[in-house]
Amino acid sequence: MDNENKNEELFDEASAIEEIEENDQPDVSVEPEQPEQEQPMEPETEQSVEDETVERLNAMGDEIDAEDLGGIPVTPPDDDSVDEETESELCVMCGEKPADKSFGEDYDLCADCRKRLVKAPISFASILFFILIIGVCFFGFLLSASQLSTLQAVSDAYDQAGSNHLYSAIKSLSSAGNIGWKTAKKAVSLYNDSGYLSGIASMVDAYFYDASASSDTKLTWADKVGKGNLNAPWNKDVKKIYSDYNTAMDAYEKYYAYFSEYDEQLYYGEIAVKDVPYDELIQKYETAKQTETESAGLAFISYCEWYLANMCEKGLETELQYMKAVQEACPDFTWLYLTKLTELQISAGEYEAAEANCKKMLQINADDYYGEYFRAMILRRQGKYDEAIAKMDAVIADYENNGFYYAYYEAGINAFLKNDIKQALSYIKVCYEGEYLNYNTANFYALLNKLDNNEEEYQAALDMISSNQAQLSPTVEKYLKKQITAEEMFNGVGNPFEQPAAESEAAE
Amino acid sequence: MTVFYVITKFLTFPGAITKALFEHIMCKVLKLPVEDTRCLRTDEMCGHIEHELVERPVAGFWLCFIPGLLNFLLGMSLSLFGVINVYCLGNYTGFIQNNALLSNLFASALTGNANLVSTVNFLLPILFLWLGFSMFVNMAPLPEDALMMKEQYKNLNGFLKVLFAPSYFVMRIGAPLERYGVTFILFAVIAVVLAIL
Incomplete structure (x- = not known):
């Protein structure tokens, strides 16, 4: 306990003794020290300085006047709030220096600690990682630059297709190199519209796979990750075009087979035109027409009839008749009949119909x-x-x-x-x-x-x-x-x- | 939500690391004390560094904007190759063969091994796409920084408000979205949709 507090106690004790003598009655209320004196835990063998002083005073028997004590300076009690204020002014990091209040009343860092935090070093691992990322980025640029020609060709193809220049678009795509299945979708559509049907099969074989198709060749991992899935919903257009193409080719092979051997023999001059059983073959085709249900099949029957008539030199009217039948059977197969029909119509003097066909050709393909x-x-x-x-x-x-x-x-x-x-x-x-x-x-x-x-x-x-x-x-x-x-x-x-x-x- | 946030940060750790790096650099430029430089953590500070709040005018904006912008530019650069091959061409086959640089690099390793060629053809663009995706997912500032920026934005004059408005609103909206991992989901959906289209 501080000295200041001891003096205060002595003064209180003296006052208490004085009151007791005056009242001659024990006054419990003026025994504030009793609880302290009666602290049961204090051993009696050890007296505190205060107790000793009180005893001495009692022994003296002198009346201690409060005024006598008045000259004794009294140290004011400790002010805890002042200590708290001092602690809060210190830096929360180092706890030694005062906080720099120039950054605000509530700022709790000293200038040195703040400086240290400002200069906190950047993690070396982060810098290394960033350099690695920049290197990868540069590598990506190199790879992308090497594909610029492909992109340019594909872009040209899309522009040309947009303005209906189909042949130019196909030519651009052919020069693009490996174009990927997404661009191949567009290419398949272009081939279909322009009539270059062989391109459809080559595109589908190169860029798509069909897991449901029965094939001796097993589907490899390379196919699955590298190609588009023909059965996926976003590729249904490609699948339809390919399916129609296969149907058409099957029909053509089926009906061309009726007279293919005569065609070959005529080409090599092994037989003459008069040796071809024209009427019999035409009859066979007319019979096939009765059972054929597909429009593609009917179109190819008529086309084969025209081919036969042309081969056997049956005249312009017959050829025109069969070519018009092709148009009637399958109007969408413009690639099959339009060119030949127009030529026949011009030869027959049907200039208006031929002119309309020319217009249609250019509408389909400006090229x-x-x-x-x-x-x-x-x-x-x-x-x-x-x-x-x-x-x-x-x-x-x-x-x-x-x-x-x-x-x-x-x-x-x-x-x-x-x-x-x-x-x-x-x-x-x-x-x-x-x-x-x-x-x-x-x-x-x-x-x-x-x-x-x-x-x-x-x-x-x-x-x-x-x-x-x-x-x-x-x-x-x-x-x-x-x-x-x-x-x-x-x-x-x-x-x-x-x-x-x-x-x-x-x-x- | 913090768990999901932390998971998205670890899944896109390249972007998180670069974002934190850029934030640290900005703190140095703006002379801001940095209290904790760890970028990959398991709390809501993951992907960012802990720094003193910015009270200087406009400094808060730059602290939010520049790291996001740098991550965006890095994302665009990294995803370029992936975008060309996955989105534009759908080219998973043959870009190695068409590419003289890669053909020379991998010629001996890939000769006669179609599956390996196809795997590399497939994975390389995907890798670049993932790197770019990581950058895009980690563009937004901390919500606290965005809030401080908001307070400062209110005090700007009309002209500056108009000038900074687009990026300000993007960051204001992006900050809470990134905090709840929504940017991760958003960019993932965009990536998948673009791959199909």
Whole structure:
């Protein structure tokens, strides 16, 4: 206990003794010290300083006047609240220095501790990890950069497909390399719309798997993770196209088999056209029509009938009849009938129907140059040669790598019909020297050179024809002898350059 | 919910680590005391570092915004390869063969092993997608930091309010979503839907 408190007690004791003597009555109330004195736990052998002092005072018997004690300075009691305030001003981290109150009244860190926390080092592991992430990111950029050409090609394909240029889109996709099953979905649709059916099978084989299909080849892990599932709901369009394609091919194989052997024998010249049992085969097809329920099957029956009629040279009307039947059986199979039907309609003089078909071709595929080619053919038959040439010039300019040789051929015919031999030669020479050298273009080239008095080129053309075990067409001689006109040559039915009676194989 | 939050943080630990790293760097730039630098913890501070509250104007915004922005940019960069192959092309076969760099790197190891080639073809884009996904899931600030930013945002003038409004609202909304693991679910759903489309 502090000294200050002891003095206070002595003063109290003295006052208590004085009161007792005055009242001569024990006054319990003025014995505040008694409870302290009567602390049972204090051993009597050990007296506190206070007790000792009280005894001495009692022994003295002197009356202690409170005034006498008044001179004794009294130390004020401890103020605990002041100690608490001092503790709260210290830093909560180090507990030694006072908190820096410049950051706020409630701030509890000293300046040094704060500085230490501000400079807390970044974890070395975090930095290493970040560097690793940056490295992986850079590697990803390298990988992505190598795929930019694929992305560009695919992007071009989508743009071209969006503007209905299907052939251009297919060409872009072909140049893209490995395109993945998502892009392959689009490719399958493009192949279906454009009529390049063989592309459907190759795309599906390369990018999709069918777990439900019965096959000897077991489905591998590589197939499952690397390809699209043909039976998944998001691939149902692909599955339908593929299924329709298979149905069509099955039907074609089934009905082509009726006369395939005759086709082969005719091709190799083993039999003549008259040896083909045309009526019997047509009857067989008509019987098959009665039992066939699928529209694809009916379309292919009519298509095979047309093929047979064309092979056996049954005439324009018969061919047109069967091709119209194909259209009627399956209007969606435009890739099967539209081109041939249009050509037949032009030959038959049905220009309005042919024009409508040309429009339809271009609506389906803006890249379908056959649409423009047939339009030029219609103009030619209507005597509008300059318009036809202009149309073909536009196709030539548009088509990459000058690949559409029909445009040159048609332009050459129109130039010839308007008696511009030089212009006609300029077009036909491209066909002759390029990839469209066949019996017709070779004979046409020979005729034009003859009319142009270019004997050297004329002879070269004759040599070219004979080197392919063929002879100059009688049509050329007839024209040179003025036995037929140019219009009769090119605006009639069938090939303009008929083959000589002793048939020999001409190089196509 | 804290358990789910911690689980999402550990599942996307690359993003959590980089986010914490960026926050620490921002604290150094803003001279903020950092009390605890551990980023992967098992409490609600997982994926963030413990630092003193920011009371300076606009500093709170930058502390919330910059780490999120850096994680976003990192996410875009990392997910690029995965996006090209999984979402655009659906190309799980052949990008190794089409890629001269990878063909040279893995030629001897992968020759004649179709399953290994297909597995690598499949896993590599998925890995990059997961890294990008991790970054995107860990973009939002702590709700406490977002709250402090909110208080500071109120005191801005009109022009600054308009300027900072888009990122402010994204962070304000993102902070509680990330706290309850909703961003994880959200980005996972987006990833799956895009893969199918």
